[in-house]
Amino acid sequence: MRRALACLSAALVAGSLVLTPVAATAATTPAALVIADDFPDPDVIKVGGTYYAYSTNNGHGNVPVATATSLTGPWTRRPDALPTLGAWANGGLTWAPDVSARADGRYLLYYTARSRAVGRQCLGAAVATSPLGPFTPVGTGPLVCNGAEGGDIDASSFVDGDGRRYLLYKDDGNAIGQPTSLWLQGVAADGVTLQGGRVELLRNDRPEEAGIIEAPVLTRVGARYVLFYSLGGYGGDGYQTSYATATSLTGPYTKAYRSLLTTASTDGAVRGPGGADVVREAGGDHIVFHGWINNYGARGMYVAALGWAGEYPVVRGSRVRYEAERGVLNRCAARSTPTASQGQVVAYLDYADSWVDVTVFAPRAGGYSAHIAYAAGYGDAQHTLTVNGGSPQVVTYPNSGWETWRQVRADVTLNAGFNTIRLTHRDRWAEIDFVEIA
Known part of the structure; x- marks a missing residue:
């Protein structure tokens, strides 16, 4: 040359x-926009032949829910899955729901809401006999609520191969000018009885994170734990989805060199991709996440094919x-x-x-x-x-x-x-x- x-x-x-x-x-094939309406922080489960998707609050209720027989839709809006919040919570700021099936046949909902007593976002729980709800709040107070760390948000559930159940969440340190961390907390089979102390899995430490890591979702691929999370300010193109991996549940976790989903990596097909959830299925895995639509007026729900290069995630439509x-x-x-x-x-x-x-x-x-x-x-x-x-x-x-x-x-x-x-x-x-x- x-x-x-x-x-x-x-x-x-x-x-x-x-x-x-x-x-x-x-x-x-780029990520598919499957709900072209406001549906932030989507969480998806499949029960029988039906998919159920839940989102952060909007005009459709505290916990909007939609159903479909295919991840790519069409999706149908259903009534509010959580019409009544726990007595400890104010309405209007109900974020990032997570629904999982329990061994007793009931469904467990984690949600984030504003604590009346603490004045910060905290984690609540509710149960129902159907994934559509209505979910009934559990207990008289929040599940996790630490005002000294800015509150706590973005709960998700994880069940390991040995059947043990865990709660993941983010402390909202960025709300009070402190670092933010992602935490792992053991829980009983009911998902609401905390067991032992919590373990810090990750902390923000990179410039592109802008002081924020959040929305943890954990899965296991072979011998490796893969922790998906969002980073950066959610309000624009800087929001993105990354991951970290470990060979032990409690870490240490190593962050990926580059984020998995960004506005740039999708060539602008999705703006500010974040709030992701992972759907694991025998026919092929998918990642579900939100991105800005309508000139940044709403966050729609996207679905993309997810594969594993060895034990590391690759998303179709996002550059690697x-x-x-x-x-x-x-x-x-x-x-x-x-x-x-x-x-x-x-x-x-x-x-x-x-x-x-x-x-x-x-x-x-x-x-x-x-x-x-x-x-x-x-x-x-x-x-x-x-x-x-x-x-x-x-x-x-x-x-x-x-x-x-x-x-x-x-x-x-x-x-x-x-x-x-x-x-x-x-x-x-x-x-x-x-x-x-x-």
């Missing part, structure tokens, strides 16, 4: 390659970055440069047999968009792209200048699971920084 004269003969050989035209492939220099290199080499992602690129892709293989993951089989970050300094360059050794297509890199990293898009068809994308030298010279798959 930098050795233009030395590589001229190789470029001519590559330029003589004849490619068989291939049918155009479809771009990725794969560093090219970590792939398999043939007659080329990694080059260090401070201008590139992770400080390295694949360089010297100068010969007819110069190629890089990048292993990528697809949650479902079908069309995806590959975004290839490159720099080309001696005119427009080309590579040949194949997936799993299949039919080739030509990728063209418009001249950008060396160290000026741009992206081109190539639509590809991937198998469910891991796939190999190969980029082979074809014409002139380009360096590859990374490949992002959405």
Whole structure:
């Protein structure tokens, strides 16, 4: 690539390659907007053949609920699942409900509301014989309410493989200018009797979090615990969904290097994705979350396919970055440069047999968009792209200048699971920084 004269003969050989035209492939499937109305912080369970979704309060009640026979809808609004709050709570600020089935056949609802006594958001519980409710508040006071830490919000339930039940929640420290943490609390089978002390799982410590991590949801994949959470201010595009993992329930948890869902990672298809829930099913997992709609006037409910690259989550329609220099290199080499992602690129892709293989993951089989970050300094360059050794297509890199990293898009068809994308030298010279798959 930098050795233009030395590589001229190789470029001519590559330029003589004849490619068989291939049918155009479809771009990725973005997250589906399934409730195009205000439905923030969605929580979804499935009972029999029916899905039940619950949201933060709005004009449809304290705990709005909707039902469908498919995650993608159509969804039908139902009456308020919690028409009467606990006596300890004021109305109007009933947030982030969580509904789960108990072993006794009843359904448990966690909700957040404003404590009359403390003047902060606190956690309450209610039970019902049907997932539609109406749910009846449990006890005379909140389940968790610590005014000294700003209150407590965003409860969710988790049952481990041994049958033990846990409550997760966030202290609302950001409401009083303190750090925020996510907590794990053991509970009895009824979900409301606290057992033992709580354990801090995560605390905000990154600039993009803007002092806020919240909406914890925990699941287990193989031997790994995966803790989903939201971060940043909920009011705009800065809100996003990330995750942390651990091999023990109580941690330590390691945060993902990049968030799982952001406005940018979805290419603007969802604005401020957050308040996520995970739906685990034999036919394929999904992630359900909210995003701004109607010019930021409401937060609608979205659904996207969720897969597991090993034991790590991948969402269809949200970009995942794969560093090219970590792939398999043939007659080329990694080059260090401070201008590139992770400080390295694949360089010297100068010969007819110069190629890089990048292993990528697809949650479902079908069309995806590959975004290839490159720099080309001696005119427009080309590579040949194949997936799993299949039919080739030509990728063209418009001249950008060396160290000026741009992206081109190539639509590809991937198998469910891991796939190999190969980029082979074809014409002139380009360096590859990374490949992002959405």
